[in-house]
Amino acid sequence: MAINISPDNPMVSMGCSCAMSRYRSLTMTERSLRPRDRKAQLAAVAAELFRARGFPGVGIKDIADAAGVTGPALYRHFADKQAILAYVVLTGFEELEEATAEALSDSVPLADQLEYLLGLLATQAVERREIAALWRWEGRHLPKEDQREIARRSLLTLAAWSKALLARRPELTAEDAELLCWAALSVFGSVSVHHTSVARRRFAALLVDLALGVLNATLPPPASPPSVPALSLGTPSRREQVLAEATSLFAHRGFHDVSMEEIGAAAGIAGPSVYRHFPSKAALMVAIGHRAADRLALAAERALQAPDERSALRRLAASYVHTILHTPELLVSFSADRVTMPDRDKADLLRVQRDYVAQWVRLLSAVRPELPAREAKITVHAALTIANDLARTRRVASRPNFEAELTTLLHTALGVA
Numbered sequence: 001m002a003i004n005i006s007p008d009n010p011m012v013s014m015g016c017s018c019a020m021s022r023y024r025s026l027t028m029t030e031r032s033l034r035p036r037d038r039k040a041q042l043a044a045v046a047a048e049l050f051r052a053r054g055f056p057g058v059g060i061k062d063i064a065d066a067a068g069v070t071g072p073a074l075y076r077h078f079a080d081k082q083a084i085l086a087y088v089v090l091t092g093f094e095e096l097e098e099a100t101a102e103a104l105s106d107s108v109p110l111a112d113q114l115e116y117l118l119g120l121l122a123t124q125a126v127e128r129r130e131i132a133a134l135w136r137w138e139g140r141h142l143p144k145e146d147q148r149e150i151a152r153r154s155l156l157t158l159a160a161w162s163k164a165l166l167a168r169r170p171e172l173t174a175e176d177a178e179l180l181c182w183a184a185l186s187v188f189g190s191v192s193v194h195h196t197s198v199a200r201r202r203f204a205a206l207l208v209d210l211a212l213g214v215l216n217a218t219l220p221p222p223a224s225p226p227s228v229p230a231l232s233l234g235t236p237s238r239r240e241q242v243l244a245e246a247t248s249l250f251a252h253r254g255f256h257d258v259s260m261e262e263i264g265a266a267a268g269i270a271g272p273s274v275y276r277h278f279p280s281k282a283a284l285m286v287a288i289g290h291r292a293a294d295r296l297a298l299a300a301e302r303a304l305q306a307p308d309e310r311s312a313l314r315r316l317a318a319s320y321v322h323t324i325l326h327t328p329e330l331l332v333s334f335s336a337d338r339v340t341m342p343d344r345d346k347a348d349l350l351r352v353q354r355d356y357v358a359q360w361v362r363l364l365s366a367v368r369p370e371l372p373a374r375e376a377k378i379t380v381h382a383a384l385t386i387a388n389d390l391a392r393t394r395r396v397a398s399r400p401n402f403e404a405e406l407t408t409l410l411h412t413a414l415g416v417a
Contacts, residue, residue, distance in 0.1 A: 039077040042067050043091070046084045051130045051192075055085060055138040056256050085138060086146050092131030093150055095124055100157050104164055113164050118184070118211050122204035125188040133192035140254050158182065165215060176219055179396050183386050183409050184211040190385035196377045206375055210382045210413055217412040220404045239277040241267045243291070246284045250332045255285060285332075286345045292329040293352045299323045300359060309366040310416055316360060317383065317410040324391045325403055357381070368415055383413040 045067040049058045060081055064074045078084045102108075103117035125132060139147065161184070162177040169177070187210045197203060236244070245266035249258040260281060261271030278284045299319035306312035324330050360380040365373060386409055390396055399405065411417040 039087075042069070042074060042077055043084055043088050046081075047088045047130045047134060050085060050088070050138055051133045055081075055134075055141045082141065082143065085134065086142050088131065089135055089139060089142060089150070090146065092128060092135060093153065095128070095131075096121070097153065097157060099124060100160055104160055110167065114168060114215070115208075115212075117161070117164070118208045119204070121188050122207040122211070125191045125207060126200050126203045129191045132189050136189055136192050158185070161185075175399070179219070179390075179399070179405065180215050180217060180409075182390055182393060182396055183214040183217075183413075186386045186389040187211045187214065187382045187413070189389060190378075190382040193385055194377070194381045196374050196381070198372075198374050198378070202375075203378070206378060207382075210379065213412050213415075214386065214409055217409055217417070220401065220408050222401045223404060238267070238269065242269075242274055242277050243284065243287060246281075247288055247328050247332050250285070250288070251328055255281065282342070282345075286342075286349070288329045288332050289345075289349045290352075292327060292332070293349065293356070295323055295327050295330065296320070296356055297352075300356065304359075309363050313360070313363040313367055313414060314411055314416050316363065317414060317416075318407045320384070321387055321391075321403055321407045321410060324387055325397075325406075357384070360384075364414060379414060383410045386410060386413060 042063065046058070046063045049062055049066060053062075058081070060071055060074060063081070063084070064071050067074070078087065099120035100117060103120055104113050108116050139150065142150070158178060158181050161181040162174060165177045165181060166172060166174065172180075187207055191207070198206070242263060246258070246263045249263060249266060258281075259271070260274050263281075263284070264271040264274040267274070278287065299322070300316060303315035303319040304312050306315050357377070357380060360383075361373070361377050364376045364380055365371060368376070371379065387406055390402075390406055390409075396402065408417065
């Protein structure tokens with residue numbers, strides 16, 4: 001049994017409109033902020049800087065200068081830079097919890113709760129894009145206790161969403177409902193990975209439509225994974241060993257928390273010897289980024305050898321899922337634009353990423369000509385973010401049929417299921 005829901009449902013519009021009205025009221029209030037609101041002001045300034053430069057690239061002086069205050073004035077509100085990040089992320093998460101509690105309360109009819117919830121979440125995502133960005137990319141810089149608390153509360157929130165979904169789709173297992181809810185959450189998080197925009201009301205409605213689509217997805221039945229014989233190509237070169245170990249360490253701990261000495265130790269060589277193969281950590285990340293881009297390009301070339309655009313888009317989505325699940329460099333390269341590396345390399349990698357996304361957008365526009373170009377781009381980013389997020393979510397990525405399920409979710413988001 002599928003969910004019989006539509007983005008045209010009046011409860012969806014009501015959810016978006018109510019949330020937008022509250023935001024407009026808040027915005028008018030913020031225009032006349034008094035000193036007691038200074039903490040929120042400073043946090044908002046810091047959030048934009050963190051999003052633009054990454055947490056490690058922003059100092060207290062940068063925040064103070066941008067806010068037009070002195071360093072001591074900033075310290076009256078926050079103990080340090082990490083405290084500012086925690087304030088921003090936790091405040092944003094509290095808004096997510098409040099929306100969940102409001103939509104799933106007894107005051108909203110049971111039949112309308114999911115639509116109402118998605119309307120609230122879509123509005124928050126559109127109006128506060130920087131919160132989603134910081135939560136996704138900078139959360140690892142929070143104190144460990146804050147990370148654990150957010151993880152705990154995230155699971156509670158997802159459990160509430162899953163319960164609401166199961167009430168509408170009782171044929172699902174609890175695990176399947178959770179997977180679909182994670183995918184819906186990724187739709188809203190996708191606004192943080194691009195700058196494309198449309199009118200706010202339309203943007204929110206599009207996100208609701210995409211989220212409803214994945215919540216309504218029919219997951220494929222379990223299938224035996226294909227048997228792929230292991231190939232032995234001999235012992236990899238020392239350079240390849242260094243690259244592989246750096247990829248693993250960056251994936252688990254982040255670029256800034258790994259030293260060249262640790263990379264060398266993992267590869268079985270002294271730290272200084274790493275410099276014989278790569279002159280810096282940034283050079284390592286550049287190599288990882290280009291390796292990931294090459295793998296994607298090869299997979300895309302094969303996928304595009306299809307009889308029509310629809311088949312090509314479906315195969316391209318399947319190739320992306322397969323590549324991301326079997327290529328650790330791809331997950332690491334997502335943060336390549338947020339680390340210190342030469343501007344030329346950063347620009348080159350960004351160009352490669354944009355060209356790859358443009359392939360998806362061209363195919364989607366051909367398959368669904370009714371979609372305006374910007375909406376096609378937003379849709380593609382939502383699909384890619386579902387894959388990127390769920391591939392890194394161990395709670396769902398360990399499912400035995402995960403590759404087929406993730407491919408189905410991408411096909412659903414793109415409208416080619």
